[in-house]
Each structure stands twice: as structure tokens, then as C-alpha cells.
Amino acid sequence: xxxxxxxxxxxxxxxxxxxxxxxxxxxxxxxxxxxxxxxxxxxxxxxxxxxxxxxxxxxxxxxxxxxxxxxxxxxxxxxxxxxxxxxxxxxxxxxxxxxxxxxxxxxxxxxxxxxxxxxxxxxxxxxxxxxxxxxxxxxxxxxxxxxxxxxxxxxxxxxxxxxxxxxxxxxxxxxxxxxxxxxxxxxxxxxxxxxxxxxxxxxxxxxxxxxxxxxxxxxxxxxxxxxxxxxxxxxxxxxxxxxxxxxxxxxxxxxxxxxxxxxxxxxxxxxxxxxxxxxxxxxxxxxxxxxxxxxxxxxxxxxxxxxxxxxxxxxxxxxxxxxxxxxxxxxxxxxxxxxxxxxxxxxxxxxxxxxxxxxxxxxxxxxxxxxxxxxxxxxxxxxxxxxxxxxxxxxxxxxxxxxxxxxxxxxxxxxxxxxxxxxx
Amino acid sequence: xxxxxxxxxxxxxxxxxxxxxxxxxxxxxxxxxxxxxxxxxxxxxxxxxxxxxxxxxxxxxxxxxxxxxxxxxxxxxxxxxxxxxxxxxxxxxxxxxxxxxxxxxxxxxxxxxxxxxxxxxxxxxxxxxxxxxxxxxxxxxxxxxxxxxxxxxxxxxxxxxxxxxxxxxxxxxxxxxxxxxxxxxxxxxxxxxxxxxxxxxxxxxxxxxxxxxxxxxxxxxxxxxxxxxxxxxxxxxxxxxxxxxxxxxxxxxxxxxxxxxxxxxxxxxxxxxxxxxxxxxxxxxxxxxxxxxxxxxxxxxxxxxxxxxxxxxxxxxxxxxxxxxxxx
Numbered sequence: 001x002x003x004x005x006x007x008x009x010x011x012x013x014x015x016x017x018x019x020x021x022x023x024x025x026x027x028x029x030x031x032x033x034x035x036x037x038x039x040x041x042x043x044x045x046x047x048x049x050x051x052x053x054x055x056x057x058x059x060x061x062x063x064x065x066x067x068x069x070x071x072x073x074x075x076x077x078x079x080x081x082x083x084x085x086x087x088x089x090x091x092x093x094x095x096x097x098x099x100x101x102x103x104x105x106x107x108x109x110x111x112x113x114x115x116x117x118x119x120x121x122x123x124x125x126x127x128x129x130x131x132x133x134x135x136x137x138x139x140x141x142x143x144x145x146x147x148x149x150x151x152x153x154x155x156x157x158x159x160x161x162x163x164x165x166x167x168x169x170x171x172x173x174x175x176x177x178x179x180x181x182x183x184x185x186x187x188x189x190x191x192x193x194x195x196x197x198x199x200x201x202x203x204x205x206x207x208x209x210x211x212x213x214x215x216x217x218x219x220x221x222x223x224x225x226x227x228x229x230x231x232x233x234x235x236x237x238x239x240x241x242x243x244x245x246x247x248x249x250x251x252x253x254x255x256x257x258x259x260x261x262x263x264x265x266x267x268x269x270x271x272x273x274x275x276x277x278x279x280x281x282x283x284x285x286x287x288x289x290x291x292x293x294x295x296x297x298x299x300x301x302x303x304x305x306x307x308x309x310x311x312x313x314x315x316x317x318x319x320x321x322x323x324x325x326x327x328x329x330x331x332x333x334x335x336x337x338x339x340x341x342x343x344x345x346x347x348x349x350x351x352x353x354x355x356x357x358x359x360x361x362x363x364x365x366x367x368x369x370x371x372x373x374x375x376x377x378x379x380x381x382x383x384x385x386x387x388x389x390x391x392x393x394x395x396x397x398x399x400x401x402x403x404x405x406x407x408x409x410x411x412x413x414x415x416x417x418x419x420x421x422x423x424x
Numbered sequence: 425x426x427x428x429x430x431x432x433x434x435x436x437x438x439x440x441x442x443x444x445x446x447x448x449x450x451x452x453x454x455x456x457x458x459x460x461x462x463x464x465x466x467x468x469x470x471x472x473x474x475x476x477x478x479x480x481x482x483x484x485x486x487x488x489x490x491x492x493x494x495x496x497x498x499x500x501x502x503x504x505x506x507x508x509x510x511x512x513x514x515x516x517x518x519x520x521x522x523x524x525x526x527x528x529x530x531x532x533x534x535x536x537x538x539x540x541x542x543x544x545x546x547x548x549x550x551x552x553x554x555x556x557x558x559x560x561x562x563x564x565x566x567x568x569x570x571x572x573x574x575x576x577x578x579x580x581x582x583x584x585x586x587x588x589x590x591x592x593x594x595x596x597x598x599x600x601x602x603x604x605x606x607x608x609x610x611x612x613x614x615x616x617x618x619x620x621x622x623x624x625x626x627x628x629x630x631x632x633x634x635x636x637x638x639x640x641x642x643x644x645x646x647x648x649x650x651x652x653x654x655x656x657x658x659x660x661x662x663x664x665x666x667x668x669x670x671x672x673x674x675x676x677x678x679x680x681x682x683x684x685x686x687x688x689x690x691x692x693x694x695x696x697x698x699x700x701x702x703x704x705x706x707x708x709x710x711x712x713x714x715x716x717x718x719x720x721x722x723x724x725x726x727x728x729x730x731x732x733x734x735x736x737x738x739x740x741x742x743x744x745x746x747x748x749x750x751x752x
Contacts, residue, residue, distance in 0.1 A: 160530075160531050160533070161530060162531040162532070164528055164531065165529045165530075169529070171533060171534065173530070173533040173534055178497070178534070179526060179530050179533075179534060183517050183522075186490065186517055186518060186521060186522055188490075189487050189489075189493075189494065189518070190490050190491070190494035190497065190518065192490075192491050193490060193491030193492060193494020193495040193496075193497070193498065193502075194494040194495065194497055194498040195494070196491060196494070196498075197499060197500045198498060200450070200495075200500065201498075201499065201500075207494075219484075219486050220486060220490065220517075222484075223482075223484045223486045223490060224487070224490070226482050226487060227481075227482060227484075227487045227491050230482055392528045392530075392531065392532040393527070393528050393566050393567055394527070394591050394665075395527070395535065395590045398665035400666070401665075
């Protein structure tokens with residue numbers, strides 16, 4: 001008699017670790033153009049295939065095909081390419097700058113540029129964005145000068161955070177971009193609350209929030225989904241499945257047995273699994289979800305299937321936990337190259353124009369860095385006044401903080417006088 | 425002359441007035457709608473203001489506090505009701521890591537005008553998961569304003585002021601106070617959310633307390649008065665930012681201080697008060713500061729155990745006598 005099966009602890013492990021051959025057989029793809037595009041008001045129950053297949057528009061021949069083709073004009077595509085390329089070049093430069101010790105920390109979005117850029121372009125300026133830390137592309141789309149981002153990275157005298165937040169934790173109230181949180185996924189229920197407020201006020205603006213697949217394990221994800229469904233909130237909830245959360249592969253977030261998009265229908269929310277490296281597909285599904293939200297049909301969950309080509313941050317070394325050549329073998333390619341090839345195929349772009357654009361943007365980054373460093377660097381130039389840290393704890397400074405500020409001022413002045421005396 | 429009303433009624437009136445006066449105000453929480461809230465504060469408000477303003481929430485503190493933060497960012501003035509302080513621990517992340525810190529972290533760009541109300545404290549046989557006094561934890565966090573209304577006036581007056589505050593405010597309503605009644609001294613109650621109040625003047629010893637311990641401390645003062653001891657009672661009302669001036673002023677006169685704190689002794693809020701008295705009123709004191717606090721155990725269920733764990737009138741009186749030495 002065969003022994004009775006018994007339960008065993010399953011500890012997920014990625015298909016490949018350093019030295020192993022790359023294996024992306026677990027990433028299921030669908031041919032470009034194959035998925036139908038339902039009406040934006042379609043009932044959730046009819047949308048199940050969207051959560052399990054993969055919405056793709058750009059085919060291997062670099063042509064846009066199928067019902068999800070957003071039919072964007074070439075000039076719009078060129079703007080998208082420009083924003084993605086700027087994001088990439090900015091990231092590259094800031095990475096090098098960190099390695100030179102000129103900034104303390106950085107996080108690149110290499111390989112994921114289409115997610116932020118296409119989504120921000122598909123939304124309206126009044127829509128509120130609740131980003132995670134790999135969404136710098138939204139800043140390019142909404143036109144925040146690089147100098148401002150660099151000043152934040154430098155924590156210098158023009159830092160938008162006044163020296164109080166980690167580098168890359170940008171925010172821009174006037175640009176309708178919320179602060180980035182280091183406590184992951186906390187922005188998800190907050191985005192839903194913002195969307196509830198928009199609905200209560202009778203406005204047709206939508207909220208759009210991003211988390212990684214790793215932090216979809218947080219309770220915030222569940223709470224946000226419940227609240228979004230219960231109140232039919234006009235919100236787009238994005239899970240950027242870039243396969244890796246530092247060294248934790250997507251199987252540890254529950255990606256082995258089901259897609260992340262498939263969680264949507266379980267909550268009564270449409271889930272769309274999209275090729276996150278396909279600018280046109282990301283644009284199209286975002287447009288669909290935004291229109292659905294704006295016209296009263298509620299939230300959408302979008303899973304962007306992409307790959308974190310760079311390290312998690314400047315503080316980790318991915319060669320310790322994944323094969324070095326994974327990105328080269330990533331089945332969905334490179335988002336910048338794919339949009340570029342599409343424009344070339346349309347006769348609207350060329351290698352020469354691309355090289356010229358890259359040169360122009362490189363120069364823009366260089367010029368911006370020069371400008372930013374005028375406001376102070378880690379070692380030289382003007383410095384933030386320690387006094388500033390007592391401001392903005394409350395709108396009005398309470399007496400105890402005034403007292404603590406006065407005490408610090410006195411201590412700093414005494415220390416300065418002592419140094420002066422020693423030198424004298 | 426206004427009629428007597430309960431603390432609960434005063435809170436309800438404060439909500440009614442806030443909701444009626446500002447279309448941005450809404451109340452969200454578990455069972456706040458048809459049921460009227462777990463302590464019946466919002467009873468009747470659903471019919472008056474509708475389900476968009478009195479919003480029943482799914483059972484997720486993380487969700488409705490997080491959504492409250494988002495709604496505040498979206499231009500509304502949400503009041504979030506949490507059933508009990510113990511459940512608020514499920515929402516510490518949006519409260520501490522976002523609401524309290526955001527104005528500062530964002531260089532002053534974003535702020536969270538959110539009011540969070542919750543029941544706190546023991547004495548109703550609700551055991552360890554519904555009875556703790558954690559307001560001292562919240563009072564530790566920069567960026568929050570922490571209120572402990574203990575009277576009908578404060579129940580009526582503090583909510584409106586909290587909603588006018590551009591920063592997040594956490595209001596602790598002691599569960600034993602809801603049925604306490606009193607008379608408003610002004611039609612809108614006391615809208616001050618910055619200062620302590622002397623609830624009973626006295627010259628022999630200063631009893632400092634807040635929230636649910638106020639009635640008990642006043643009872644202890646009355647008992648002391650019968651024995652010829654004239655005890656002052658200071659109600660802190662606001663735990664952050666803390667108004668110590670009122671405390672120092674009283675201690676300067678009485679030269680003795682007893683701190684009555686329903687939380688656990690070690691690391692409790694009374695420890696902070698005691699340290700401040702050491703720093704700023706040491707030479708005004710004729711005796712060591714006394715603390716009356718809760719036994720350092722999870723609050724038990726059985727009545728006699730719960731009573732034994734909590735500060736009682738007798739323990740406050742005894743502490744005052746110790747502080748007065750042989751003179752009382």
C-alpha cells in the first residue's frame with residue numbers, strides 16, 4: 001500500500017540562483033494583439049481572462065496590433081521615448097554619482113521605465129499619483145526639473161524635503177505627486193481614501209498608486225482592495241511585478257500559483273496583467289482603467305510584468321542572489337528599445353535621431369547637475385541650517401520646540417566659539 | 425442655564441455641529457452608521473447626515489485610518505472612530521509613519537488634517553484587549569496633538585477645535601466617561617486644545633491627572649478635604665504638546681505633587697511628568713513626587729482583579745498622604 005501523502009513545508013525558491021542557467025519558463029506570455037479589449041463598464045465577472053493572460057500591443061515585428069492599440073500619434077510616442085530615455089540617463093548618472101561618493105544612496109528604475117512614463121502620460125494632470133520608489137518616470141512626464149530631484153538627492157539648501165527624507169523619496173504637491181513612503185504599501189489605502197474623497201466631492205479625478213509585487217504581501221494591499229471595492233473608489237492600483245524584492249523573488253509574494261492580477265477578481269475588482277515593458281500596452285490599459293474609474297465603474301488592479309534590471313538600490317549586489325545574465329534573457333525585452341524599434345518601424349525615428357536625443361539628454365543631465373551643486377553638495381557649499389528641523393513638525397511651532405531650538409542654537413554657537421578660540 | 429447632559433451626548437452634539445458647519449467633515453469607522461458607534465456617540469447622525477457623511481467602514485483599522493489619511497490629503501476633514509485604543513495598534517503605521525511625520529518629511533508641502541477618536545481605558549470588564557491606556561505612546565510622537573477630554577465641556581468643545589487644526593489630532597475618550605453627566609459652562613463647551621485646567625484649586629498638594637482618572641482624582645480630593653487636606657487637581661487635557669506651566673504654577677504653591685496615571689508605571693506618561701518636575705520644579709518641591717499607576721499586568725477580566733489592578737480613590741488618597749509625610 002502506498003504511503004499516505006503528508007503535508008510538507010514549501011519554501012519557494014527561484015528557478016535560478018547565481019551560476020544556474022536562467023529560467024523564465026514560469027513567465028507566461030500571450031502573443032501581441034490577442035487579448036480582446038472589453039468595454040470600460042464591463043462587469044468584473046466577464047473580465048477574468050485579462051487577469052491571467054498578458055495584454056501586449058507591440059509584436060516581435062515592432063508593429064502595434066490588436067484591440068488594445070491606443071493609436072497614439074508618432075509625436076506622442078516620441079515624447080514617451082524621450083521621457084523614458086531621460087529617466088534612464090538620469091538614473092545612470094545618479095548611480096555613477098553615488099559610486100563617486102557625491103550622493104549617499106540611489107535607486108534606479110532600469111528596465112521599468114515604461115510603467116511610470118506610459119501611465120503618467122495616460123492620466124490627466126489633476127489625477128493624484130501615489131508612487132513607490134521606482135517611479136521617477138512620473139516626474140519626467142509631469143515636468144519637474146531634474147535640478148529639483150538632484151537637490152533632493154543632495155539634501156542641499158534647495159532640497160524639497162529640507163534635508164528630512166532619504167534620497168529618492170521625492171514628492172510634489174503642486175504636481176499632484178504624493179510623498180514616497182519607506183513603509184511599503186502604506187500609500188495604497190491612502191490612495192483609495194484620496195479617491196473616495198474625489199468621489200464624495202463629485203470630481204472625476206482619479207488616484208493612481210504603485211507598489212511592487214513584494215509589498216503586495218503587506219496588509220495594506222488587502223485593505224486597499226477591500227476599501228476600493230466596497231466604496232467603488234476611482235482608483236488604479238498597480239502592482240509592478242519586477243520579479244525581485246531585493247533578494248526575495250516573486251514566489252515569496254504569492255506569485256507561484258496565481259498571477260498578481262488574479263487577486264483583483266477575488267475582491268470584485270478587474271485585474272489586468274499587462275506586458276510592463278510594452279509602452280503601448282501599459283498606456284492602453286491605464287487609459288482603460290482611468291476611463292472606467294472616471295465614469296463611475298470603480299477601481300482596477302493592474303499587474304505590470306517587468307524585470308528589475310538594476311540592483312534594488314546602491315546598497316545591494318544582485319550577483320549574490322540571481323544569475324548575472326537574467327536581464328539579457330528576460331522574455332519581454334527592454335522597454336526603451338521596444339518603443340524605439342516601433343517608431344523606427346513606423347518611419348518616425350532613426351538611429352541618428354536616437355543618438356542625437358541621447359546626447360541632448362546627457363547634456364541636460366550634466367547641466368542640471370552643475371546647477372544643483374550650486375546649492376550645496378555633501379561636502380561643500382551652502383549647508384542646511386539645523387534650525388530648519390524644528391519647522392514643519394506642526395504648522396505653528398509649539399513652545400517646547402521653540403525651547404529646544406533655542407537650546408540647540410546656543411550649543412552650536414558655544415561650540416563655534418570654542419573652535420574659534422582654539423584657532424585663535 | 426443649560427441642562428445636564430452626558431459626555432456621550434456632548435460628543436454627539438460636537439459631531440452634529442461639526443458636520444452641520446462644514447461639508448468637508450465626515451465620520452468613518454466601524455458601526456458608526458445604523459448602529460450609532462460602539463459607544464453610541466453617533467446614534468441618529470446617519471439619518472441626519474446620510475451615508476456619505478456617516479460612513480460605515482470594513483473591519484480594518486489599517487484600511488480606514490489609511491483611507492482617512494488619504495481623504496484628508498484629498499481635501500476633506502475626516503473624523504476616524506476606532507473602537508478601542510488596543511485596535512488602534514493595527515493602524516500605527518499610517519498614524520505614526522504618515523500622518524504625524526508627513527508635514528515634516530515633505531518639507532512642509534503635505535499635511536494631514538485628520539482627527540482620530542478612540543475609546544481608551546479600563547473599568548468596564550473588557551479585559552486586556554479592550555482596556556489599556558496607551559495615550560502615552562501617542563503622546564511620545566512628534567507631529568501629533570493628543571487630547572484627553574475628561575469633562576462634558578471638553579467632550580463638546582475639543583472636537584471642533586481638533587477639526588480646525590491643520591495637523592493630525594488623536595482624541596482619547598475614556599470608556600468610563602461616556603455616561604458621566606455634567607452641565608456645559610458655555611454653549612460650545614471648552615474649545616481650548618492647548619492648555620491644562622485647574623479643576624479644583626488647593627494649597628496643600630497638587631494631584632495631576634487626565635482623562636478617565638479625573639473623576640476618581642476629584643473624589644480623592646474631596647476625601648482629603650474631609651481630613652483637612654486642601655488638594656489641587658490639575659487636568660492636563662492635552663498630552664502633546666504638553667502644557668506644564670499650569671502644573672508648575674500649582675506645584676509652586678503646594679510644593680507637593682501626586683501623578684495619577686491609568687497606564688502602567690514603568691515608562692508611563694507619569695514618568696515624563698515626574699522627570700519634568702525634577703528638571704523644572706525641583707527646588708519648589710518639599711517631598712518626592714508620588715506616582716499612582718496601574719499594576720504592570722495585562723488588564724484582567726474578573727471584576728475584583730480589574731479593580732485591584734487600577735488606581736482607586738483610596739490609592740490616590742494614600743499617595744497624597746505619603747507625599748504630605750506626617751503633616752496629614
